[in-house]
Amino acid sequence: MPTYTLKDAEALLGIPRSVATRLVSEGIITPTRGPRRALLFTFQDMVLLRTANSLHDAKIPTRLIVRALARVKASRGAGQPLTGVRIRAMGNEVATRDEGREGWQAVSGQMLMDFEPGDPGAAMVQSLHDARPPAADAQDWFLIGAELETEKPIDAEAAYRRALAAEPTFLDPYLNLGCMMCDARRFGDAAELYRSGISQLPSEPLLHFNLAVALEDQERPGEALTSYERCIQLAPDFADAHFNAAHIYETLGNGMRAIRHFNEYRKLQR
The missing domain is CATH 1.10.1660.10 (Multidrug-efflux Transporter Regulator; Chain: A; Domain 2)
Structure with a gap:
């Protein structure tokens, strides 16, 4: 070790x-x-x-x-x-x-009561980046969902799903809704949502990263590792993906791969 x-x-x-x-x-x-x-x-x-x-x-x-x-x-x-x-x-x-x-x-x-996802350990990533401007209806539903997250999470989920129905390639609702699900310990639902997002946006590294985190929370390290590796293929400078992958490899007893990813993390942190 x-x-x-x-x-x-x-x-x-x-x-x-x-x-x-x-x-x-x-x-x-x-x-x-x-x-x-x-x-x-x-x-x-x-x-x-x-x-x-x-x-x-x-x-x-x-x-x-x-x-x-x-x-x-x-x-x-x-x-x-x-x-x-x-x-x-x-x-x-x-x-x-x-x-x-x-x-x-x-x-x-x-x-x-207002604890949010996004801690320093294995944080879920939320982003306001999108590959292209979403349809107006989708943007409106997304903003409604964001406003309702704290007080009315059920309504917020419905709004995010309306946003995705209007624009299936809109990244932000996948990320926000997935984080809500993981915060509620609905890891399986989050993983299913992220996979749906990946089917629409296969080259979006954030979706692969957050899917990996949800799979880790389900105690499925092998599948999580596959998603981290895919994230790294798409974004070699994604430091947290290297760090989390190194952690899993170390846990699985693969010290050489753990060191390789940790060294990449070190280089990116520099």
Whole structure:
């Protein structure tokens, strides 16, 4: 299994040494020791360090990052990895979502009803890019759906579907509706929607990427990997696709391919 030094973590992820070492000293991450007692991180550790760095970039104080991740770790129980939890910054707080739970504030445990997809770990991608201007009716229904997402998700879904009926090649409704479905844990519905989108827009890398994320949430890593690889074929500079593919390859025990994709991610981050 490949390992990474603290210097690697700083270079690849951009995480400040002070944040990484604080996570180690607090027991959030437990790396092994190499020659001269150098810290050696696993790929799972690197995923968590990447999440911590995203929170740091969002101006979350280090002490709050540590407290939040410590509480999440305690809630998972012994032996349960933190990489299964979706973690993101929400304003000046750290919000999480775990299996079987709604969004909750990591430090206080308070429920967050407006938790949205798009966390730093395995984030769903939302985009306002479209290959060409959609029909007027489709655009109108899309805007209605966007306005209704928070308060009336059922009506929002109906509006997005009306937009797609009017313009099947309109990218944005696929992305927004798919993210809504995944946020509601309707991963199978999301995957079906993304496949429908791919049938209309086969060369759109965002659809392949989001399909891969939905398949990962269904615990179908092999199929997810195929979609990540297709995304990378279409967009070789899609950094998150390389990172997520590396994570799956590492989990499946294919260290060589994991390293190859992680090196591509590193080059793109530079």
